[in-house]
Amino acid sequence: MMSVKEYALDIKISVDVILEKCKELDIKVFNENDMLSEENIIDLDNNIEIEDVLEDIVSNIKIDDTIKKEKLNKKVEPIKNDDFVIKKKEMYKNKEKLISNTSNSENIIVFKDSMTVSDLANLLGVSVPEIIKKYMALGFLLNVNSKITFDETELVLTDYNKILKKQDTQDASNFEKLEITDSDKDLELRPPVVTIMGHVDHGKTSLLDAIRKSNVVEKESGGITQHIGAYQIKYNEKKITFIDTPGHSAFTEMRARGASITDIVIIVVAADEGIKPQTKEAIDHAKAAKVPIIVAINKIDKPNINLEKVMTELADYKVMPEEWGGDTPFVKVSALTLEGLDSLLETILLISEMANLKANPNRYAIGTVIESKLDKNIGPVTTLLIQNGTLRLGDPVVVGSYCGKVRTLKNDLKNDLVEALPSTPVEITGLCGVPSSGDKFMAFESEKQAKSIADTRKIKEKQKNQVSSCALTLDDLFKTDENIKELNVIIKADVKGSEEAIKTSLEKLAIENVKVNIIRSATGNITESDVVLANASCAIILGFNVEPSLKTKEIAKDYCVEIRLYNVIYKIIEDLEKAMEGMLDKVFEEKTLGKAEIRKIFKFSKVGQIAGSYILEGIIKSNNCAKLIRNKEVVYTGKISSIQREKESVKEVKKGLECGITLDDFNDFFENDIIECYELVEVKRWK
Numbered sequence: 001m002m003s004v005k006e007y008a009l010d011i012k013i014s015v016d017v018i019l020e021k022c023k024e025l026d027i028k029v030f031n032e033n034d035m036l037s038e039e040n041i042i043d044l045d046n047n048i049e050i051e052d053v054l055e056d057i058v059s060n061i062k063i064d065d066t067i068k069k070e071k072l073n074k075k076v077e078p079i080k081n082d083d084f085v086i087k088k089k090e091m092y093k094n095k096e097k098l099i100s101n102t103s104n105s106e107n108i109i110v111f112k113d114s115m116t117v118s119d120l121a122n123l124l125g126v127s128v129p130e131i132i133k134k135y136m137a138l139g140f141l142l143n144v145n146s147k148i149t150f151d152e153t154e155l156v157l158t159d160y161n162k163i164l165k166k167q168d169t170q171d172a173s174n175f176e177k178l179e180i181t182d183s184d185k186d187l188e189l190r191p192p193v194v195t196i197m198g199h200v201d202h203g204k205t206s207l208l209d210a211i212r213k214s215n216v217v218e219k220e221s222g223g224i225t226q227h228i229g230a231y232q233i234k235y236n237e238k239k240i241t242f243i244d245t246p247g248h249s250a251f252t253e254m255r256a257r258g259a260s261i262t263d264i265v266i267i268v269v270a271a272d273e274g275i276k277p278q279t280k281e282a283i284d285h286a287k288a289a290k291v292p293i294i295v296a297i298n299k300i301d302k303p304n305i306n307l308e309k310v311m312t313e314l315a316d317y318k319v320m321p322e323e324w325g326g327d328t329p330f331v332k333v334s335a336l337t338l339e340g341l342d343s344l345l346e347t348i349l350l351i352s353e354m355a356n357l358k359a360n361p362n363r364y365a366i367g368t369v370i371e372s373k374l375d376k377n378i379g380p381v382t383t384l385l386i387q388n389g390t391l392r393l394g395d396p397v398v399v400g401s402y403c404g405k406v407r408t409l410k411n412d413l414k415n416d417l418v419e420a421l422p423s424t425p426v427e428i429t430g431l432c433g434v435p436s437s438g439d440k441f442m443a444f445e446s447e448k449q450a451k452s453i454a455d456t457r458k459i460k461e462k463q464k465n466q467v468s469s470c471a472l473t474l475d476d477l478f479k480t481d482e483n484i485k486e487l488n489v490i491i492k493a494d495v496k497g498s499e500e501a502i503k504t505s506l507e508k509l510a511i512e513n514v515k516v517n518i519i520r521s522a523t524g525n526i527t528e529s530d531v532v533l534a535n536a537s538c539a540i541i542l543g544f545n546v547e548p549s550l551k552t553k554e555i556a557k558d559y560c561v562e563i564r565l566y567n568v569i570y571k572i573i574e575d576l577e578k579a580m581e582g583m584l585d586k587v588f589e590e591k592t593l594g595k596a597e598i599r600k601i602f603k604f605s606k607v608g609q610i611a612g613s614y615i616l617e618g619i620i621k622s623n624n625c626a627k628l629i630r631n632k633e634v635v636y637t638g639k640i641s642s643i644q645r646e647k648e649s650v651k652e653v654k655k656g657l658e659c660g661i662t663l664d665d666f667n668d669f670f671e672n673d674i675i676e677c678y679e680l681v682e683v684k685r686w687k
Contacts, residue, residue, distance in 0.1 A: 099363035198268035230425030359422035396450035403454035488539035594618025
């Protein structure tokens with residue numbers, strides 16, 4: 001919020017003109033000290049035209065100074081952007097509601113903890129017996145109050161053409177993990193997003209400069225990229241979005257924050273220099289991101305170049321050229337003479353076409369912050385990449401824990417826009433703070449909703465005691481998520497021989513469907529770059545006869561990245577085998593504890609049925625797993641709820657004794673049924 005006077009000073013117009021415009025727009029302010037809300041400011045921004053500004057300036061010029069008036073009036077037409085004004089008025093006049101990112105689609109069912117058969121039937125609008133029959137067809141015998149699991153329910157919903165989503169993936173305040181499902185009819189092709197990486201001074205920005213036919217390099221300090229730039233060009237009537245980073249570390253740090261924004265990576269290699277340390281690291285980072293790679297061999301206009309040598313070096317790093325039978329396109333280019341640029345752009349479009357990149361322009365925008373800064377004159381200025389949906393002037397947005405309305409919307413050429421489609425990089429103002437690169441943003445239907453989401457995110461942020469990290473320790477892998485099937489590692493050794501020996505040994509390690517994924521393997525001390533890559537890739541760093549510096553150790557501690565140091569190779573293999581064992585899906589077998597025969601059934605109004613039973617063998621324990629067997633068929637699998645003996649609850653009953661047994665969510669007992677009590681014992685997969 002700001003006063004009328006502050007706003008007038010901000011846009012350099014007199015208070016009288018602002019008050020007059022407020023009167024036209026029915027904004028309730030009467031003097032220069034009255035406060036304008038954020039919504040009032042947006043309305044004024046979008047309704048004050050150039051004529052208002054000039055009329056105010058002209059009215060303040062002395063009456064006898066007619067020559068200056070005439071000159072000023074003559075300058076009105078050239079600076080007036082009629083097209084933008086018309087589009088803006090049209091957009092505000094016919095502003096339609098887009099698809100909300102926070103409302104559930106009709107074909108999505110949200111799964112909640114402790115969900116029952118009855119809950120599912122209500123959500124689907126069908127009868128409980130119908131749902132029970134669906135579960136019976138899958139081999140599950142349930143009743144109206146039985147709790148259901150996610151996996152079973154996902155199978156049931158295929159008969160209803162519904163999609164099951166977990167509750168935490170539908171939380172609007174945690175939109176980084178929000179799962180958005182678009183119908184095929186709403187999806188449209190979008191431009192590819194391309195990131196350019198490579199060794200310093202190999203011509204990354206010069207190449208982009210040549211593609212854009214602009215002067216980006218001259219604006220950079222020392223000719224080296226100091227910030228992340230996002231630009232969009234048109235080639236053969238198709239758009240391509242480029243991201244020029246100040247190095248692979250920024251690219252990877254954004255990935256570490258969950259900002260998967262790149263569709264294609266171009267690795268620039270100078271033809272006269274070949275592979276350099278940062279080239280190798282760029283390859284590692286691109287592969288870790290699991291996106292298509294294009295190699296652009298730059299500076300082919302220089303004398304004494306050896307293209308075969310460059311290609312051989314890249315092949316040694318498992319980047320095999322297509323012309324040698326590999327799967328990586330190699331394009332020879334010159335940023336100076338423009339040779340090969342058409343071929344590079346055609347290759348980008350070909351890969352994009354094969355990937356069939358699509359987004360839904362009919363929903364509210366969602367995307368990622370590329371960069372952000374604080375301008376002392378206009379406040380926070382943020383560069384965004386729209387990944388899905390359409391962003392429009394005046395849309396309320398939440399970025400990180402900041403919120404605001406889009407006051408200005410510009411493209412990479414600083415042209416004013418009314419709206420921006422998917423894969424478009426834009427610069428906006430209107431946020432209440434400066435977000436970080438890699439932060440996700442989302443647009444909302446109302447300012448009230450956006451503010452509520454931002455407030456919730458602020459509270460959650462305060463509750464965090466430490467910065468979260470995706471990096472794991474080797475010990476954590478014993479209790480890691482069962483969905484993880486790869487153990488990511490970075491190897492650093494003192495000499496090439498040791499590095500190759502460790503790498504070969506680890507590549508041979510495979511326990512069923514778990515494998516070691518070597519993100520990077522190199523000689524030399526453990527560096528800060530290794531830590532950044534490990535953080536982004538959830539990897540562990542294995543060092544052999546090397547010692548990280550104190551600074552590297554501190555950075556690893558900040559990122560929660562584990563560094564393990566060894567001087568015996570077999571110890572590395574032993575530790576990795578143990579970690580992989582912890583990552584396997586656990587296999588259990590049933591160990592029968594005892595059996596009981598139901599000889600009499602008792603009914604109680606509060607409890608339901610109690611099975612009067614005789615213990616045939618072993619022992620029956622309360623809260624243990626149980627099966628109910630009828631005519632040699634299992635009709636129930638669950639747990640023993642309680643055991644009673646002589647009117648007292650007991651924990652266990654041994655062979656030859658009688659007791660009353662109740663089972664969880666089961667009451668359909670028959671005489672002569674057998675209750676089998678068992679426990680699950682983990683089976684070792686290997687020795």
